[in-house]
Amino acid sequence: xxxxxxxxxxxxxxxILLFTFLSNLSALPLAKKDGFSVxxxxxxxxNSPLYNADETPTKxxxxxxxxxxxxxxxxxxxQSNGPHLGVSSDNGHYLLKFSMGTPPMDIxxxxxxxSDLMWTQCQPCEQCYKQxxxxxxxxxxxxxxxxxxxxxxxxxxxxxxxxxxxxxxxxYGYASNSMTKGVLxxxxxxxxxxxxxxxxxxxxxxxxxxxxxxGGFNEQEMGLVGLGGRSLSxxxxxxxxxxxxxxxxCLVPFHTNPNISSKMYFGGGSEITGKGVVSTPIVPKEDKxxxxxxxxxxxxxxxxxxxxxxxxxSKGNVFIDTGVPPTILPQDFYKRLxxxxxxxxxxTPYQDPQLGTQLCYRSNSTIDAPILTVHFDGGAQVxxxxxxxxxxxxxxxxxxxxxxxxxAVGIFGNFAQSNFRISFDLERQIVSFKQEDCTKG
Ligand SMILES: *[C@@H]1O[C@H](CO)[C@@H](O)[C@H](O)[C@H]1NC(C)=O
Ligand SMILES: *[C@@H]1O[C@H](CO)[C@@H](O)[C@H](O)[C@H]1NC(C)=O
Ligand SMILES: *[C@@H]1O[C@H](CO)[C@@H](O)[C@H](O)[C@H]1NC(C)=O
Ligand SMILES: *[C@@H]1O[C@H](CO)[C@@H](O)[C@H](O)[C@H]1NC(C)=O
Ligand SMILES: *[C@@H]1O[C@H](CO)[C@@H](O)[C@H](O)[C@H]1NC(C)=O
Numbered sequence: 459x460x461x462x463x464x465x466x467x468x469x470x471x472x473x474i475l476l477f478t479f480l481s482n483l484s485a486l487p488l489a490k491k492d493g494f495s496v497x498x499x500x501x502x503x504x505n506s507p508l509y510n511a512d513e514t515p516t517k518x519x520x521x522x523x524x525x526x527x528x529x530x531x532x533x534x535x536x537q538s539n540g541p542h543l544g545v546s547s548d549n550g551h552y553l554l555k556f557s558m559g560t561p562p563m564d565i566x567x568x569x570x571x572x573s574d575l576m577w578t579q580c581q582p583c584e585q586c587y588k589q590x591x592x593x594x595x596x597x598x599x600x601x602x603x604x605x606x607x608x609x610x611x612x613x614x615x616x617x618x619x620x621x622x623x624x625x626x627x628x629x630y631g632y633a634s635n636s637m638t639k640g641v642l643x644x645x646x647x648x649x650x651x652x653x654x655x656x657x658x659x660x661x662x663x664x665x666x667x668x669x670x671x672x673g674g675f676n677e678q679e680m681g682l683v684g685l686g687g688r689s690l691s692x693x694x695x696x697x698x699x700x701x702x703x704x705x706x707x708c709l710v711p712f713h714t715n716p717n718i719s720s721k722m723y724f725g726g727g728s729e730i731t732g733k734g735v736v737s738t739p740i741v742p743k744e745d746k747x748x749x750x751x752x753x754x755x756x757x758x759x760x761x762x763x764x765x766x767x768x769x770x771x772s773k774g775n776v777f778i779d780t781g782v783p784p785t786i787l788p789q790d791f792y793k794r795l796x797x798x799x800x801x802x803x804x805x806t807p808y809q810d811p812q813l814g815t816q817l818c819y820r821s822n823s824t825i826d827a828p829i830l831t832v833h834f835d836g837g838a839q840v841x842x843x844x845x846x847x848x849x850x851x852x853x854x855x856x857x858x859x860x861x862x863x864x865x866a867v868g869i870f871g872n873f874a875q876s877n878f879r880i881s882f883d884l885e886r887q888i889v890s891f892k893q894e895d896c897t898k899g
């Protein structure tokens with residue numbers, strides 16, 4: 459048996475989107491070619507199949523910070539050709555619900571902008587983790603097809619091998635020993651439109667039919683949806699189908715009523731326009747999975763703190779990661795920033811062993827924190843208010859939602875992204891931001 463060395467990229471990001479479905483998808487209407495929107499919900503919503511009611515807010519915060527650090531570690535291991543890891547399912551924050559096959563069945567997948575492969579658990583299971591919903595069975599779908607291992611499609615992924623039947627066997631690994639193994643295949647997937655329009659069916663989407671899936675996935679999660687930059691990702695496949703490689707999302711803030719969802723758009727209609735739109739180039743790097751941009755610095759009360767105080771700012775020094783909650787910055791920059799934040803808030807920091815060394819305050823309302831304006835290359839200034847820079851891990855406590863680790867490349871995490879519509883134009887290679895109340899749809 460061929461051994462498969464796994465080298466997958468990501469770092470990190472997991473987002474989970476939830477598509478609310480309209481009822482009857484069995485008619486599989488022709489796809490609309492312009493674009494469509496779907497609902498995006500926060501993982502911690504009680505409506506989310508990922509919601510863990512037993513998890514305390516403090517634990518949720520700690521997990522969120524741990525996820526960021528472990529993703530960066532994975533990223534650096536990958537850069538150094540170390541062992542290959544990626545995202546664990548616990549990194550999920552938003553859920554994507556779509557349907558697959560003919561007749562269609564619902565799939566809930568963790569959406570991960572830091573990886574590219576979309577996969578679901580597949581019968582027959584050699585080794586599947588426990589799943590509440592029925593496991594997808596390719597034999598019951600008339601639109602399922604296998605990819606031949608000699609075809610170009612098989613080589614969209616590096617970690618493939620030919621089976622004796624000439625199937626395209628893949629292995630894809632994630633953090634904490636999570637992995638999926640199976641057969642790269644094609645299927646029709648269907649999205650309900652959250653705007654109430656007709657469902658959109660897209661044929662021949664390449665996905666992993668996972669027969670051996672292990673790791674920290676929970677029983678609600680039926681697989682993972684990669685939205686990274688490579689051609690295999692669902693974002694790229696939808697873009698090719700629509701002839702329009704764009705998408706945008708608006709993340710509802712962490713402490714919003716979790717029943718409120720927001721919309722994610724694919725293709726035409728995903729653009730953001732008008733007053734207040736700022737843009738920055740996506741920096742091409744060897745690793746095409748991540749969306750790297752250049753952060754020049756952050757200003758606070760009129761004082762500009764450069765990303766690097768001793769040298770030049772290198773291009774592509776952060777990547778935009780919807781799956782990592784905190785923003786993670788290099789140590790020197792973080793220290794300068796945290797000091798400035800600390801001295802701008804006229805309150806005594808709150809020490810709580812459960813919260814570690816994170817900068818926190820006690821307050822029964824909100825924190826009167828200054829705006830942190832993030833300066834991206836190209837003049838894009840993204841102002842972050844207290845709801846994006848402080849999160850409340852427990853009642854009456856607010857903690858600074860950024861963190862550090864010993865790295866040069868950082869992460870622009872999802873707390874900081876909330877209440878902006880963020881659009882990715884993969885043709886023009888730019889990311890744009892516009893302030894928006896994401897709870898307003
Ligand atoms: C599943 O994959 C793991 C990791 O490669 C392997 O150790 C295990 O034997 C496989 N299980 C089955 C039933 O094939
Ligand atoms: C290919 O994948 C199938 C299904 O998981 C498995 O039964 C078979 O052993 C694999 N073959 C190789 C060569 O890995
Ligand atoms: C969310 O929706 C559920 C079910 O409809 C409801 O019971 C709950 O009170 C709602 N939560 C909030 C915070 O509105
Ligand atoms: C800052 O610049 C110096 C000198 O070019 C370099 O050695 C250092 O790694 C840079 N630090 C970061 C965080 O980019
Ligand atoms: C918050 O605390 C202040 C001062 O301790 C108190 O006056 C106020 O009533 C509190 N507000 C709420 C909503 O509990």
